[in-house]
Amino acid sequence: MRNAYFSSSLGAGFALLAALSNGTVGVLSRSAFKEGLDHTAVAFWRCAIAFSLLSIIILLRSGGLARLVSVFTGSWKIAVCSALGIFTLYHFETQAFTYAPIPLVAILVFAGGLGAIALDILILKETVTTRKAFAMTMVFLGGYVVIAGDGLMTGSIIGVSLALIAGLGYASFIFAWKFFKLRSSLETFWWCLAYGLVMLAVPYAWSGAPSRQ
Template structure:
């Protein structure tokens, strides 16, 4: 019975991580649409977080159970502040900055490149077993992502790569720390994360706008709202669920499929084609994810409680 529960928990974690990757792959495209309307990167990062916080707060008003969960988490405020700094401020600010300086596939890849740190930290501190299949999957996914980007003959954007790497580093630490802290009630935790995230992101927003409050153009509202509702709220929530149902290293590896989905979306929306090298990279990513997802090495998986 417990073995079935462990397998089911593993499957839920995999599903949540993959869905998060699909949803997060829309970030670059939505950012580009917002930039085309004249919105600056610091404005996008701040307003999408603030709108996400407002949306969740509206639910807080109508749900007594949700209010109780949010109030209960006040005792975890220090851990939530750390998670907000790594997973909201570092990720959203530097990720959005990177998209404004570089192109979608290269930025998407570089955001997940530091994910190898999550795998290392998980193996060292969380005692997650580094199986040969896991190591092989890591190699397949990262080589595949590299080929996916290299095959598009993308020029190197120094600053964009640096900002994406910093954002990805924060995201990697967020996944690792989420596993360490084991915060209860993922949706209620989002309220706290977006509260602190909005406050933290207001600092560079206010500074970079010459100490003025700048409102985004109305014709860009749809893109900011979509960023807030899908990758910001839903993608964030799915990631938090994933790390509760599967090892943090698995979640990080699975979510590196983001560049693949981003490239597919770019092809559908912008008619961008993939070269043969990029297609080979996509195949490597899929193979790596398949091997990881269907690995029978479940001994290292821990049974966790549902939210």
């Protein structure tokens, strides 16, 4: 019981840390835009920096490279999740920042978590726990605060649409990860970032950003 409670608390702590870190994405993206980078470059380098840091951590761990190679088997499932949670999320969320306010984009993207919960209930037959109900309520309240403050009116239809696509990718990623029963580990996440980096490199190169002065 104690171990289960510890694991649950640790998971909640990691989720909170991830949310706090992700809260800086919009601000940093806007700063990068002011420096002349377009959304494809920002999305690519967001992933590239995370990939580089994680690579260093894994290589410094004993047996890290061997575990990394072993995870490659059956990694097509990771590639599917990467297309949803890395490419779709990063590409469309970063682009949405150019058309809509940061708070609005954040709310619309994370509203995708509601979609993930819905898919879990309908397809994976998970029960609606008190924590899930609380999470859904908080998302609705956050969305109401933004919309009540005319946040929705300040964002263009393009920005809202892009944010919703990113949110759909985020929700699908969470569901797919559970559906495939992927193990959450640094090595699995490394492959997720690796596939995502390759995918994000396509629009980055296509935009001509690498050759800009």
